[in-house]
Amino acid sequence: MANGRAAMQRQTDLATVPAPGCPAFAFNMCCALKPDARGLPADMQAQDVAVAARRTIWRAGETIDGVPIICQGWAATVITLSDGRRQILAFLLPGELVCASLVYNAVSPSSLEAVTDVHYRQFKRQAIRAAMERDPKLTLTLAKLWADENARGDRLILDLGQRSADERIASLIVNLADRLARRGPMPDGTMEFPLRLHHIADATGLTAVHAGRVLTEFRRAGLIELSDRALTLLKPDELRRIVGLL
Amino acid sequence: MANGRAAMQRQTDLATVPAPGCPAFAFNMCCALKPDARGLPADMQAQDVAVAARRTIWRAGETIDGVPIICQGWAATVITLSDGRRQILAFLLPGELVCASLVYNAVSPSSLEAVTDVHYRQFKRQAIRAAMERDPKLTLTLAKLWADENARGDRLILDLGQRSADERIASLIVNLADRLARRGPMPDGTMEFPLRLHHIADATGLTAVHAGRVLTEFRRAGLIELSDRALTLLKPDELRRIVGLL
DNA sequence: CGTGAGCTTGACTTGTTTCAACCAACGTGG
C-alpha cells in the first residue's frame, strides 16, 4: 500500500481536531459528543481510523466496538453470498452514520468496504447511548437517521425488484447526486464519482459489462458526462424522468 | 364485503381482552402498555381495527395516528410506481409490528394492504413513547424489532439483486416458514400459506406467470405441496440448499 | 347463471448474462 504512511499521518492530524471536514447529517451527534468530553481523554470517546481504497474494513457478523461515522471518502456496505455473488446495500458518503443498528447491537449485519481512501471516526457505543439519555432529542435524531436508512433500503428494493437496467442506473446516479447536492453546491452539475463499474454492478444487481453498456448509452444520449472520476448531469430532468420521479 | 359484520363483532369482542391471540415478538409492548392503563380509558391507549382481505389499509405518505401491530391475518407493505408496477417490501404476520419508524414519525413510507382478513391493534404513539421513557428496556426491544426489520430488508435486497427466480421463491418460502415456526409448531411441516401468485410475484420482482411456473416446478420436483392455502415443506433441506443456506 | 379473480400452459420476444478478446493506465520490481 503506497499511502499507508500518508494515511497514518492524516489519522494523527485529525485526532487533534474535534470534527474534521465531517459535514452535515450525523453532525448533530459529533457536536453533542465532542464538546462535553468531561474528564475523559478524547480517544476514549472516539477513535479515528484511516483505510485505503478497496480495503475491507470489517466483515458481516463481526463485532464492532463502536459506532462509525464516515468523515472522508466513500464506503459501501456489502453482503456476500458463499458462491461469491456480492450485493452492495448502500454507499456511504462523508458525514453519514455507517449503520444505525450499531448503536444498539455490536454485531454488524453487513461488511463494510472502502470505495475510495476513507477516514472514519468510531464513537464509543456507551458514549452515544449516554448522550441520548441525557438529551432525548438525540434519540429523535437517531430515529430520523435510522428511518432515512430504511427509506434508502426500500428504494433499493423497489429498484431491484421492479426497474430495468437503465432505470436502476439512472436511479443510482440521481440518488447520489441528490445526496451530494444536499451537503454542498454542485458547480455545473458536476460531482465527484469514484465508483467503478463493478461497484455500480454490485449495487444494481447487474453485471459490470452491462452496467458499462448502459453508461455509454447514457453518454451517447447526452444525458451525462463521465470521466476521471467526475460525473456531470447534462440533462438531470431527463434522468429523473427515466426513474419515474418528475 | 361478506364478513363485515363478523369482523365488527370480533372487533368489539377483542376490545375487552388485553392481548388477544396476538403472539410473540411485539408482545413485550402489548404487555407493557395494557396492564398500566392508569386512569385512561382502554380505547385511548389502543384501537382495534378489522380489515377485509385485499383491502388497502393506508397508502404511502398518509399520516397514521398510531403504531399498528398485526393481531390476526397476513398483511403486506407495498410501494407502487406511477405506472402501476408494485413491490412488496415485507409480509407481516400476526404479532408483528407494522413499521418501527411509525413510533417516531407518523408519515408512513409505504402502503399497507391486507392479504387475508386482518385484525390489527393500533397503539397511541404517545403511549408507546411514554412507556419507553418509563422503561428503557422497551427502547432496546424496539431497537431489536427495528433491526429485525432492517435485516429482512437487507435479505430482500440480496434476493432481488443477486438471486435467480428459483432462489428468490425458495428464499421467500423458507423465510416465511422460519418465521411461522418461531411462533408455533408446524405439524408435518405444513403451514398456512394465503399468498396468491401475484403476491409472490410482487414480492420477488417476477411476474405472476413465472412465479407460477417455478412453483409447479417445485411441486414436480417433490420439494413442496401447495393447495388450499396450505403449504407443506416436503424437502426443507433441499429448499435451503437452493437458497444457499445450509 | 353470469362475472371476476385466480391458476396453468404454450409459443414467442426481449433484456441481460456469459464468454472472449483486446486495450489503456498504473505501480512494482528488476
Place this chain on the structure above:
DNA sequence: CCACGTTGGTTGAAACAAGTCAAGCTCACG
C-alpha cells in the same frame, strides 16, 4: 529505464432466463 502483472473499461457474438401475450380452465360469489 523497461518489462510486467493488476485493475478497469469497451465491444461483439451467442446463450439463456424471464417477460409478454393469449387462451382456456376452475371456483367462489352475488
